[in-house]
Amino acid sequence: MSTEAPALRKCNGADCDNDAGTLQCPTCLKLGMTGSFFCSQDCFKRNWSTHKAVHKPKSGFLSSFFPPKVVSEPDLDTGLYNPFPTYPFSGSLRPAYPLSERRAVPKSIPHPDYWQDGVPKSERTRKGRMQIEILNKEQQEGMRKVCRLGREVLDIAAAAAVPGVTTDYIDEIVHKACLERDSYPSPLNYGNFPKSVCTSPNEVICHGIPDQRALVDGDILNIDVTLYHGGFHGDLNETYYIGDKAKADPDAVRVVEAARECLAEAIKSVKPGGLFREYGNIIEKHAKTKNCSVIKTYCGHGINSLFHCSPNIPHYAKNKAVGAAKPGMCFTIEPMIALGTYRDKTWPDDWTSVTQDGKRTAQFEHTLLVTEEGVEILTARLPNSAGGPVAMPAVETNGKANGVTNSEKSS
Amino acid sequence: MEFGEDDAPPILVNVDGAGNEDEDSKHLKVPITIVTGYLGAGKTTLMNYILNEQHGKKIAVILNEFGDSADIEKTLTVNTGGEQVQEWLEVGNGCICCSVKDQGVNAIESLMDKKGAFDYILLETTGLADPGNLAPLFWVDEGLGSTIYLDGIVTLVDAKNILKSLDDPAQDAIPTEGHDYDSHVGPLMTTAHLQISHADIIVLNKSDLVSAEELEAVRERIESINGLAKLQVTQQGQVPNLQEFLLDLHAYDSVDALEISKKGHSHLDPTISTISISTPIITVDQLPDLDSWLQSILWESKLPLPHASSSGDYANFAHEIHRLKAWIPLVNGEAKIVQGVRDVFEILDAPSNVSTEGRLEGKMVLVGKGLSSTKFEESLLTTIGPN
Known part of the structure; x- marks a missing residue:
C-alpha cells in the first residue's frame, strides 16, 4: 500500500x-x-x-435514487456501476448494480418467520441448534413435496441460463416460478439477503447476489434454489455450463464434474448409522483425485421446517462432527470444490463469497432424507432436467484426465 | 451489508506500516484459554494480575457475557509489555446457517490478521457460564487451519464459598436453555459442578480466608469431582508461575500420564465423579471398535451392554460425560490419545516424543455424572474384544 x-x-x-x-x-x-x-x-x-x-452506500430505498458518494461513475449507456470500485477483487468478476427492487410475495403464500426483519428466530432456538429432528411420515411427505417443487424451479432457472441474460433475470424467473407453486423463495430476506435465489458465477463460491451482469459464453454458474412450501424448506443447487465454450474448457469441466461426483460419492454413504464426519473424508479424497480443493467455510445443514438447523455437515476431511444419520432425518450435502485455493473471502456486500485466488469453483447440493434402507434424494434430477454431466473435452497438450468423466447420474 | 452496522465505532486503523504482514506468522497457532469461575471467585483480580504482570507477552483478554459465543463482547483488552490497549472485535452478523467456524473464532482471527498475532488469548466468562458449551466452539477442527487453538479451561474457585455453591441450589441459576442436561433427576448439578468438571486447571483462590482444615476439605471435594485437573492454591488471584500453571496447558492436544489424584476415586461429591479405567494394548484393527464405543457413550449416552444377561443392571444406568482423556497404546508400539469434551471427541496419534516404554496398559479417565469404573471397564473390554 x-x-x-x-x-x-x-x-x-x-x-x-x-x-x-x-x-x-x-x-x-x-x-x-x-x-x-x-x-x-x-x-x-x-x-x-x-x-x-x-458506510451505507446502498442501504435503504434512497440509495436507488442517490448513488453513494464513492462509486464508479455509472456507465452512461447502461446506468450500471460497481458499488465497491476500490475493493481488491480477487478475480475478474465485478458486481453490476443497481440491484432490482425487492420482489413482492403475495400475502396468501405462507411466509417464513424471517421474511420481514431478516432474523430466522426459530432457527436460533435450542431445538434448531442442538437437536436433530426426526420427521414423521406426514412431515416426510411435506419435505418430498417442497423438494420436488424446488427441482422444478431449478430446472426452469437452468434452462434460462444462457449467454446474454443477467442473473437478475434468473432471479425474476425463480421468483415467479416459486409464486406459481404457492411457495416463498426461502433466500428472500433470510439474514437480509436481498434476492430470491443465489447465483454464483465462476470464482464465486456461494451466496452470489443476482445483479445486472449478463452471463458470458464460457462462464460456469451455480444456481442455488430453496422453496418454502407447506411449512417446509427444500434446498438444492447445481452448477451449469454457460454456452459451448464452458463445455470445451478442460478446467471448467474438471471442477464442475469433480463437484458433481463429490456429492454423488458422499451420498452413497448416507444410511442409518452413517457418521456425519465421514462425508467430508469422502469428498476431500475425491476432490484430490481431480486436483481440486474443498472449500471449508461452508457446510451442509439440517433442513425441515427450518431452513438451516442441526446437524452441520462439514465437507472437509478430519472433522469432529458429532452424530450419525437416523431414519427420518433430513439434511443437505453441498460440497464446494475449487480449482485453486480453498481459502475464501467475502465481498463488502457481506454475502458474495469468492476464492482468494480468483480461480473458479463449482457446487452441487441435494436435500436428503435418511430412510430405513439408506437414503432418498428428495431433490433428485428428473429425466428432462437441464444440465447434467459433460465429458472431459479432448485436450491436445496436457494429457491430464482425458475423458475420465464419470457419467453417473446423480439420482 | 447495511444491517451489520455496529452501534459502537470500531478502532481506527493506522494505515502506515500496514501491509508488511509475515505470511509465515499465519501458521503459528495462538493458544486460547477459557477462564471460568463464580462471581467473586477472583477472575477479575486474576485477569488484572495477568495483564499487569511483566511477562513480556502480548496477551489478549476477551470478556464473554453470557457463556455463548454469539454474545461475545465486542471489546477485548490486549496487554503488551505492561501497556493495555482496547481493541474491537468485528463480530459479523454472519449466517450461522452454513458457516462452520464459530463467529467468535472468526472475529479473533480477523483481529489478529489486522493487528498481528497475540501470544496468548484468555476468554473470561461470566460467573454462570457453562464451559462445556464454549469449549467445543473453540476446539476448532484441525482441517479448518485456524490460527487459534483451545489450550484448556481454567476454573477459579473461591475456597471460602465453594462448598456452599456445590450444595446450595439457591446459589445456582443455570438458565435451562443452553444447558444440555436436565438436572431435575438425580443429585443436584450446579454451575459450580460444571465449571469444576470441565476444568483442566483449578485455581483454588482466597486460601488465606479459610483454615487449613477447611482448605483440605475443599481440596478433597474438588479432587473427587475432577481428579484430572491440576490444582493450584493461591491468594488474591496471584499465580507466581503464570506460564507454568495457566498457559501452555495443551490440554486438548496431548495427554500426560493421567495420574488422577488419590482422592479421585472417592465419591465425596454426590453428583460428579472422576473414574479411571485400564485399557489393554490394542491392535490397529480394534480402533474402530474403540471409536464406536466412544460414539455410544458420548453421543448416545449409552453404555454398550457387556452381555444380554446383565441388561437389567445397565438399563437405568444414565450417565453424562463432561471430559474424557485416554492414552491407548497399540501393539505395533505406537499409541493413540483420545480427547473428549461433552459429545465432541477425537482420536489422535500420540505425540512421538512421549515414550511408551514401561506402559503395559492404556488408561482412560472420565469426568461426569453417573460413572462407574467397573461398568465402563467391562463395557469397553467387551466392545473391543480380545486382540
Missing part, C-alpha cells in the same frame, strides 16, 4: 480542527473509501453516530 504524504490532513471530526495522522476508519477502508482520517479514537467515537452514515 502506498503511503501518502501526511502533510496537512485534517481530522474528519465535525467539531475538530486537529490535523489527522494516519488513523483511518476501518469500515471505510473495507468499503474501499479512502480519506476517512481522524485525529484520535476519542474524536472518532464522538463522531461515530454521524460518520457511520457514510
Whole structure:
C-alpha cells in the first residue's frame, strides 16, 4: 500500500480542527473509501453516530435514487456501476448494480418467520441448534413435496441460463416460478439477503447476489434454489455450463464434474448409522483425485421446517462432527470444490463469497432424507432436467484426465 | 451489508506500516484459554494480575457475557509489555446457517490478521457460564487451519464459598436453555459442578480466608469431582508461575500420564465423579471398535451392554460425560490419545516424543455424572474384544 504524504490532513471530526495522522476508519477502508482520517479514537467515537452514515452506500430505498458518494461513475449507456470500485477483487468478476427492487410475495403464500426483519428466530432456538429432528411420515411427505417443487424451479432457472441474460433475470424467473407453486423463495430476506435465489458465477463460491451482469459464453454458474412450501424448506443447487465454450474448457469441466461426483460419492454413504464426519473424508479424497480443493467455510445443514438447523455437515476431511444419520432425518450435502485455493473471502456486500485466488469453483447440493434402507434424494434430477454431466473435452497438450468423466447420474 | 452496522465505532486503523504482514506468522497457532469461575471467585483480580504482570507477552483478554459465543463482547483488552490497549472485535452478523467456524473464532482471527498475532488469548466468562458449551466452539477442527487453538479451561474457585455453591441450589441459576442436561433427576448439578468438571486447571483462590482444615476439605471435594485437573492454591488471584500453571496447558492436544489424584476415586461429591479405567494394548484393527464405543457413550449416552444377561443392571444406568482423556497404546508400539469434551471427541496419534516404554496398559479417565469404573471397564473390554 502506498503511503501518502501526511502533510496537512485534517481530522474528519465535525467539531475538530486537529490535523489527522494516519488513523483511518476501518469500515471505510473495507468499503474501499479512502480519506476517512481522524485525529484520535476519542474524536472518532464522538463522531461515530454521524460518520457511520457514510458506510451505507446502498442501504435503504434512497440509495436507488442517490448513488453513494464513492462509486464508479455509472456507465452512461447502461446506468450500471460497481458499488465497491476500490475493493481488491480477487478475480475478474465485478458486481453490476443497481440491484432490482425487492420482489413482492403475495400475502396468501405462507411466509417464513424471517421474511420481514431478516432474523430466522426459530432457527436460533435450542431445538434448531442442538437437536436433530426426526420427521414423521406426514412431515416426510411435506419435505418430498417442497423438494420436488424446488427441482422444478431449478430446472426452469437452468434452462434460462444462457449467454446474454443477467442473473437478475434468473432471479425474476425463480421468483415467479416459486409464486406459481404457492411457495416463498426461502433466500428472500433470510439474514437480509436481498434476492430470491443465489447465483454464483465462476470464482464465486456461494451466496452470489443476482445483479445486472449478463452471463458470458464460457462462464460456469451455480444456481442455488430453496422453496418454502407447506411449512417446509427444500434446498438444492447445481452448477451449469454457460454456452459451448464452458463445455470445451478442460478446467471448467474438471471442477464442475469433480463437484458433481463429490456429492454423488458422499451420498452413497448416507444410511442409518452413517457418521456425519465421514462425508467430508469422502469428498476431500475425491476432490484430490481431480486436483481440486474443498472449500471449508461452508457446510451442509439440517433442513425441515427450518431452513438451516442441526446437524452441520462439514465437507472437509478430519472433522469432529458429532452424530450419525437416523431414519427420518433430513439434511443437505453441498460440497464446494475449487480449482485453486480453498481459502475464501467475502465481498463488502457481506454475502458474495469468492476464492482468494480468483480461480473458479463449482457446487452441487441435494436435500436428503435418511430412510430405513439408506437414503432418498428428495431433490433428485428428473429425466428432462437441464444440465447434467459433460465429458472431459479432448485436450491436445496436457494429457491430464482425458475423458475420465464419470457419467453417473446423480439420482 | 447495511444491517451489520455496529452501534459502537470500531478502532481506527493506522494505515502506515500496514501491509508488511509475515505470511509465515499465519501458521503459528495462538493458544486460547477459557477462564471460568463464580462471581467473586477472583477472575477479575486474576485477569488484572495477568495483564499487569511483566511477562513480556502480548496477551489478549476477551470478556464473554453470557457463556455463548454469539454474545461475545465486542471489546477485548490486549496487554503488551505492561501497556493495555482496547481493541474491537468485528463480530459479523454472519449466517450461522452454513458457516462452520464459530463467529467468535472468526472475529479473533480477523483481529489478529489486522493487528498481528497475540501470544496468548484468555476468554473470561461470566460467573454462570457453562464451559462445556464454549469449549467445543473453540476446539476448532484441525482441517479448518485456524490460527487459534483451545489450550484448556481454567476454573477459579473461591475456597471460602465453594462448598456452599456445590450444595446450595439457591446459589445456582443455570438458565435451562443452553444447558444440555436436565438436572431435575438425580443429585443436584450446579454451575459450580460444571465449571469444576470441565476444568483442566483449578485455581483454588482466597486460601488465606479459610483454615487449613477447611482448605483440605475443599481440596478433597474438588479432587473427587475432577481428579484430572491440576490444582493450584493461591491468594488474591496471584499465580507466581503464570506460564507454568495457566498457559501452555495443551490440554486438548496431548495427554500426560493421567495420574488422577488419590482422592479421585472417592465419591465425596454426590453428583460428579472422576473414574479411571485400564485399557489393554490394542491392535490397529480394534480402533474402530474403540471409536464406536466412544460414539455410544458420548453421543448416545449409552453404555454398550457387556452381555444380554446383565441388561437389567445397565438399563437405568444414565450417565453424562463432561471430559474424557485416554492414552491407548497399540501393539505395533505406537499409541493413540483420545480427547473428549461433552459429545465432541477425537482420536489422535500420540505425540512421538512421549515414550511408551514401561506402559503395559492404556488408561482412560472420565469426568461426569453417573460413572462407574467397573461398568465402563467391562463395557469397553467387551466392545473391543480380545486382540
